[in-house]
Amino acid sequence: MGESVKLGQGTCPVCRSxxxxxxxxxxxxxxxxxxxxxxxxxxxxxxxxxLLRDLIPKSAAPAADPAPGADPVPAPEPAPAAATPAAQPYPQPQPRKSFLSW
Incomplete structure (x- = not known):
């Protein structure tokens, strides 16, 4: 088998990991x-x-290698993180009704 080409890392659409x-x-x-x-x-x-590629965060996409001899650009200081609201639990599925129940 050949080597896989990595596009990036991001959030799982199923478990949000x-x-x-x-x-x-x-x-x-x-x-x-x-x-x-x-x-x-x-x-x-x-x-x-x-659609799957749209799920990859733009910051997680592999960056191009800098040209040889180019001066590295210092990374900007990160902005202070905004307070995020508490995660809401997923709604519980409703029990299925039998198609035979009247």
Whole structure:
């Protein structure tokens, strides 16, 4: 098997873990692998590939290597983090009704 090309790292669409890796399949389409919940998601068309690539944070995309001899640009100081509201729990699914119950 060939080596996978890493596109970036981001949030898993299933468990919201930051451990999801985005790579390319042999056909050049996006694949999501989450080490948090063992989820694997595969793009099977150009449209689904675009949607999966949109989930990759722009800051997590691999940066281009600087030109040889170029002066490194100092990183800007991070802005103070804003207070985030507490995470809301996911709504519980309603029990299914049997199609035979009247």
């Amino acid at each position: 930051p451990k999801a890796r985005y790579t390319l399949s042999g056909k050049g389409l996006c694949v999501i692998t989450c080490n948090g919940c063992n989820f694997q998601g595969f793009a099977r068309s150009e449209r689904s590939d675009e």
